[in-house]
Amino acid sequence: xxxxxxxxxxxxxxxxxxxxxxxxxxxxxxxxxxxxxxxxxxxxxxxxxxxxxxxxxxxxxxxxxxxxxxxxxxxxxxxxxxxxxxxxxxxxxxxxxxxxxxxxxxxxxxxxxxxxxxxxxxxxxxxxxxxxxxxxxxxxxxxxxxxxxxxxxxxxxxxxxxxxxxxxxxxxxxxxxxxxxxxxxxxxxxxxxxxxxxxxxxxxxxxxxxxxxxxxxxxxxxxxxxxxxxxxxxxxxxxxxxxxxxxxxxxxxxxxxxxxxxxxxxxxxxxxxxxxxxxxxxxxxxxxxxxxxxxxxxxxxxxxxxxxxxxxxxxxx
Amino acid sequence: xxxxxxxxxxxxxxxxxxxxxxxxxxxxxxxxxxxxxxxxxxxxxxxxxxxxxxxxxxxxxxxxxxxxxxxxxxxxxxxxxxxxxxxxxxxxxxxxxxxxxxxxxxxxxxxxxxxxxxxxxxxxxxxxxxxxxxxxxxxxxxxxxxxxxxxxxxxxxxxxxxxxxxxxxxxxxxxxxxxxxxxxxxxxxxxxxxxxxxxxxxxxxxxxxxxxxxxxxxxxxxxxxxxxxxxxxxxxxxxxxxxxxxxxxxxxxxxxxxxxxxxxxxxxxxxxxxxxxxxxxxxxxxxxxxxxxxxxxxxxxxxxxxxxxxxxxxxxx
DNA sequence: ACTCTTTCATACTCACAGGGTATCAACGGT
DNA sequence: ACCGTTGATACCCTGTGAGTATGAAAGAGT
Numbered sequence: 252x253x254x255x256x257x258x259x260x261x262x263x264x265x266x267x268x269x270x271x272x273x274x275x276x277x278x279x280x281x282x283x284x285x286x287x288x289x290x291x292x293x294x295x296x297x298x299x300x301x302x303x304x305x306x307x308x309x310x311x312x313x314x315x316x317x318x319x320x321x322x323x324x325x326x327x328x329x330x331x332x333x334x335x336x337x338x339x340x341x342x343x344x345x346x347x348x349x350x351x352x353x354x355x356x357x358x359x360x361x362x363x364x365x366x367x368x369x370x371x372x373x374x375x376x377x378x379x380x381x382x383x384x385x386x387x388x389x390x391x392x393x394x395x396x397x398x399x400x401x402x403x404x405x406x407x408x409x410x411x412x413x414x415x416x417x418x419x420x421x422x423x424x425x426x427x428x429x430x431x432x433x434x435x436x437x438x439x440x441x442x443x444x445x446x447x448x449x450x451x452x453x454x455x456x457x458x459x460x461x462x463x464x465x466x467x468x469x470x471x472x473x474x475x476x477x478x479x480x481x482x483x484x485x486x487x488x489x490x491x492x493x494x495x496x497x498x499x500x501x502x503x504x505x506x507x508x509x510x511x512x513x514x515x516x517x518x519x520x521x522x523x524x525x526x527x528x529x530x531x532x533x534x535x536x537x538x539x540x541x542x543x544x545x546x547x548x549x550x551x552x553x554x555x556x557x558x559x560x561x562x563x564x565x566x567x568x
Numbered sequence: 569x570x571x572x573x574x575x576x577x578x579x580x581x582x583x584x585x586x587x588x589x590x591x592x593x594x595x596x597x598x599x600x601x602x603x604x605x606x607x608x609x610x611x612x613x614x615x616x617x618x619x620x621x622x623x624x625x626x627x628x629x630x631x632x633x634x635x636x637x638x639x640x641x642x643x644x645x646x647x648x649x650x651x652x653x654x655x656x657x658x659x660x661x662x663x664x665x666x667x668x669x670x671x672x673x674x675x676x677x678x679x680x681x682x683x684x685x686x687x688x689x690x691x692x693x694x695x696x697x698x699x700x701x702x703x704x705x706x707x708x709x710x711x712x713x714x715x716x717x718x719x720x721x722x723x724x725x726x727x728x729x730x731x732x733x734x735x736x737x738x739x740x741x742x743x744x745x746x747x748x749x750x751x752x753x754x755x756x757x758x759x760x761x762x763x764x765x766x767x768x769x770x771x772x773x774x775x776x777x778x779x780x781x782x783x784x785x786x787x788x789x790x791x792x793x794x795x796x797x798x799x800x801x802x803x804x805x806x807x808x809x810x811x812x813x814x815x816x817x818x819x820x821x822x823x824x825x826x827x828x829x830x831x832x833x834x835x836x837x838x839x840x841x842x843x844x845x846x847x848x849x850x851x852x853x854x855x856x857x858x859x860x861x862x863x864x865x866x867x868x869x870x871x872x873x874x875x876x877x878x879x880x881x882x883x884x885x
Numbered sequence: 886a887c888t889c890t891t892t893c894a895t896a897c898t899c900a901c902a903g904g905g906t907a908t909c910a911a912c913g914g915t
Numbered sequence: 916a917c918c919g920t921t922g923a924t925a926c927c928c929t930g931t932g933a934g935t936a937t938g939a940a941a942g943a944g945t
Contacts (some may be wrong), residue, residue: 299657
C-alpha cells in the first residue's frame with residue numbers, strides 16, 4: 252500500500268480526459284508505453300480497475316470517475332500549495348483578486364476603496380481570467396480571492412454572496428422578440444448562444460459543479476502567463492456585441508453588465524424564468540489570511556450598503 | 569518551475585511539525601542528510617525560504633507557515649483520492665460513517681432507519697474514531713460522511729447542522745459546586761480537565777481550525793486498521809467517569825451524552841456561559857455521491873423532526 | 886474473409902534522482 | 916576550552932521511470 256504520487260494522478264487525469272493513451276501521452280509530452288505502464292501500476296496499487304480498455308476505445312469505470320474527480324481536486328490543492336508559498340515569499344505581498352472584467356456589478360471601485368481603508372490591506376493585483384475560470388484560479392492559488400457569478404463550482408472555496416441581480420438577454424434591437432418587454436426562456440429556443448465555450452460570461456446558468464467548465468486546459472501545462480488569448484468562437488465582449496447586433500446570436504448578461512454597455516442596436520430584456528445572477532466573493536478554505544479576511548469584509552460591507560435588502564446567508568469559516 | 573512532489577510535501581510537513589531535522593527524519597524512517605537536501609531543494613524550487621535554521625534550532629518563516637497549512641490539505645486530498653478510489657472499487661459498496669461513540673444525540677438509530685428507507689441507501693459501516701478526528705477521517709477519505717460536534721475544522725467539508733444542545737459539566741456529586749443548580753466557566757477555574765489530549769469528547773469548545781488536533785498521527789503511517797487503541801491519559805468513557813466520580817477532574821458533555829450515562833455519583837450541571845454543542849452531518853466537498861446525499865437527507869429530516877424549532881442555515885452544495 | 890490500420894501492451898535498455906554512509910562545521914552549554 | 920548536538924557537504928549506489936522497438940488484438944474497409 253504505497254504512497255500515491257502526483258505524477259500518477261497527472262497521468263491518470265490526462266488519460267481519463269482524453270480517453271486515449273496516445274493523445275494523453277502527447278499532451279503529457281512523453282511516450283505512450285511508460286504512460287500505459289504508469290496507469291496500470293496505479294491500478295495495481297489501488298487494487299481497482301480505473302479504465303476499461305479495448306484496443307479501440309478507453310472508457311472510465313465508476314471507480315475511475317470517482318478518482319478523476321478527487322485527483323483533480325488533489326492536483327489543485329498541490330498547485331495551490333506551491334503557488335501560495337511562492338507568493339508568500341515575495342517581497343511585496345499583494346492581494347491577487349480574480350475576476351472577469353465587468354462582472355463586478357459596478358461595485359469594484361467602491362470595494363477597493365473600502366479595502367484600502369482596512370487595517371490589513373495590501374496592494375491589489377487584478378487577475379483577469381478570460382473564462383469562467385475565476386473559481387479555478389482561486390482554487391489553485393493563482394489568486395487569493397475572486398469575484399464570481401453564482402452558479403460556480405465552490406469545491407474548496409468559502410464564499411459570501413454580495414449582490415443579486417437579474418440576468419438580461421441581449422438581442423438585436425431589430426429582433427421581433429425585442430418588441431416584448433419581457434421574455435421567457437422558451438421564447439429563445441432555437442436562438443444560438445455563444446456556444447462552444449459556454450463558460451464565458453453568464454451564459455447557461457445550468458452547468459454546475461462536476462465536469463462542465465474544467466475538462467481541458469487549453470494552454471500548455473505549467474504556463475503561468477496571464478492566460479493565453481482564448482481563440483474560441485467568440486469570447487471577448489466587443490465581438491459578442493457585434494454578433495448580437497447582427498442578430499446572429501443572443502446572449503445573457505447580469506443587469507449591471509448590460510447597463511455598462513448601452514448600445515442603440517442592442518435591446519436588453521428581462522427573462523422571467525431565469526434564475527438571477529448572484530455575485531459572490533470567494534476565497535480558498537485553506538488560507539486564513541488577514542488580508543483576504545479584510546477584503547471580504549470590505550466587499551460585504553460595500554455590497555450591503557448598495558443592496559440593503561439582501562438576505563444574510565452566512566456560510567462556513 | 570518544476571512540478572511539486574508529494575514526497576517533498578510530506579518531508580516538509582514532518583520537519584515543520586518537528587522543527588528538528590533529525591527527529592523528522594526518524595519519523596519518516598530515513599536518514600537526515602537526504603531530508604535536509606530535499607527540503608533545501610523544495611525551497612529552491614519555490615524560490616522561498618521556508619525554514620530558518622541555526623545549528624541549534626529550526627523555526628518556520630511566514631512562507632513556511634503558509635505552506636504547512638496548504639501542504640496538509642493537499643496531502644489530505646491525495647490520501648482521500650486514493651482511499652475513495654479504493655473504496656469505489658470494492659465489490660460491496662458501503663457508506664462509511666465516522667462518529668465518536670455516543671455523540672449522536674440519540675438520533676443515530678432513527679437516522680439509520682430513515683436512511684435505510686432511501687432509494688440510494690447502502691449498508692452503513694460505522695468508523696469509530698477515538699479522537700475528535702471525525703472531520704479528518706472524512707477529509708482524507710476514510711469515511712464518506714461523519715457526525716461531529718460543532719467547533720470542528722470544516723476545511724474541505726460541506727455540512728448541515730442537525731441539532732443543538734447545551735454542554736453540561738460532569739462532576740462528582742460530592743463536589744461543593746454540585747450544590748449550585750447552574751455554573752459558570754469561571755467557577756470551574758483550576759479544575760483539571762481531561763488534559764493531554766483535549767481532542768476527546770466535547771472538551772474545550774475553543775480550539776478551532778489550524779493546528780490543534782491534527783499535528784501528530786500517532787498510528788504508523790498507512791495503517792488502515794480500525795484506529796489503533798488510544799493509550800492517552802484518560803480517553804475512554806468509563807475511565808473518565810471513574811475519575812470524575814473520584815472528584816479528580818471535571819468534564820464537559822453534550823446533554824444527550826449525559827442522559828445516557830446517569831450515575832448516582834456524578835452530577836451534571838449546565839454551564840451558563842458555554843456555547844452549546846451543535847451536532848452536524850458533514851461530508852467531503854469533493855464527493856457528490858448519491859449515497860451520501862441520501863444519508864444527509866435522512867439525517868436532516870430526522871433531526872428536524874426531533875428538534876422542530878431549529879433554524880435552517882443551508883450552506884454550500 | 887482477408888488485410889490494413891489503429892491502439893494498447895510487452896521487452897529491453899539506460900540514465901538520473903533519491904537515498905545511504907561518512908564526515909565536517911558551527912553553535913551552545915557547562 | 917571542550918564536548919555534544921545538529922544541520923550541511925561529499926560521495927557512492929541502487930531503483931525506477933522513461934525511451935525505443937516491437938507485438939498482438941480488434942475494428943473498418945473492400
